[in-house]
Amino acid sequence: MARVGRMKLGSEGLEVSVQGLGCMGMSANYGPPKPDTDMIALIHHAVQKGVTFLDTSDVYGPHTNEVLLGKALKGGVREKVELATKFGVKLAEGKREILGDPAYVRAACEGSLKRLDINCIDLYYQHRIDTRVPIEVTIGELKKLVGEGKIKYIGLSEASASTIRRAHAVHPITAVQLEWSLWSRDVEEEIVPTCRELGIGIVAYSPLGRGFFSSGTKLLENLTQDDARKFMPRFKPENAEQNSIIFERVNELATRKGCTPSQLALAWVHHQGKDVCPIPGTTKIENFNENIGALSVKLTPEEVAELESFAAADVVKGDRYMDGASTWKTSDTPPLSSWKAV
Structure with missing residues (x-):
């Protein structure tokens, strides 16, 4: 198994592995937290194979995923990785609040640095956009943190095209994190072209x-009660049956190509462009190995088109998030002129 290659992410100088590792499921949202020793072994295995772009957030746990990453980075591992974390979603007493005011941005950054036990975050994303705070104000504080050496690069997650443009005018945005897969393609119309126009990595x-x-749909048989996917529209029984046809078609093509369906779906994302870095998450070394095997799967334009026809927008049943969730469609912020600093 060859080591995973490298890519430039955005136009500000950040270089990462062509595939990253999403770490959320190790600690949160997809069932109970997994044992630290197993997850640290997985992270070390990933780095050894060349997957050095690690993704976490202060809200995963909350906080416990960053603590886990901090432990995994000991013993010289920190120097080998590009570490991304996020701020902006606060969980308190079961309630979720989106925050982007300067004081919160600074406090969140300090908290992440402490939990990760590092001096500087490579890529710091605003996880969700606070629609009460002009994006210029939030990015202005992040710009100060760059100047202070606490973060190297700034990113946004689930941001609209106008929010991305306004943010980028204050300080260059290195990367935008967005949900993109065979069955989540609504970003292709406006968000992806905006990133490409501005030289922002995806x-x-x-x-x-x-x-x-x-x-x-076999996935649904093993979900625990605390797995967030149980509540997502596409996994609801009324939609899952129809969506299972998509999987069956992908699986048939994968069989013809001699790869697994997940490798085929992941290869499709890689084929979207050299500026795209997917970050599949896993908690098992064998699944990780399968995921990096996707890099060897080559697709013809005809196969890409065939795959896309399986999961066309009118075929996929259910939204990707529950009603009321914060996404790029609801991320516009008020004009800077409206801001009165407290």
């Missing part, structure tokens, strides 16, 4: 449809 989260393209 980080695709949930490139395997939150595990759907690994095992189809």
Whole structure:
């Protein structure tokens, strides 16, 4: 198994592995937290194979995933990786709040640095956009943190095209993280072209449809009560049956190509461009190995078109998030002129 290659992410100088590792499921949202020793072994295995772009957030746990990453980075590992974390989603007493005011941005950064036990974050994303705070104000504080050497590069997640443009005018945005997979393609119309116009790298989260393209509806049989996917529209029984047809078609093509369905779905994301870095998450070394095997799967234009026809927008049943969730469609912020600093 060859080592995973490298790519430039954005136009500000950040270089990462062509595939990253999403670490959320190790600690949160997809069932109970996994044992630290197993997850640290997985992270070390990933780095050894050349997957050095690690993705976490302060809200995963909350906080416990960053603590886990901090432990995994000991013993000289920190120097070998590009570490991305995020701020902006606060969980308190079961309630979720989106925050982007300067004081919160600074406090969140300090908290992440402490939990990760590092001096500087390579890529710091605004996880969700606070629609009460002009994006210029939030990015202005992040710009100060860059100047202070606490973060190297700034990113946005689930941001609209206008939010990306306004942010980029204050300080160059290195990467935008967005959900992009065979069955989540709404970003292709406006968000992806905007990133490309501005020279911003694209980080695709949930490139395997939150595990759907690994095992189809069989995935649903093993979900625990605390797995967030149980509540996502596409995994609801009324939609899952129809969506299972998509998986079956992908699986048939994968069989013809001699790869797994997840490798085929992941290869499709890689074929979207050299500026796209998918970050599939996993908690098992064998699944990790399967995921990097996707880099060897080559697709013809005809195969790409065939795959896309399987999961056309009118075929996929259910939205990707529950009603009321913060996404790029609801991320516009008020004009800077409206801001009155407290």
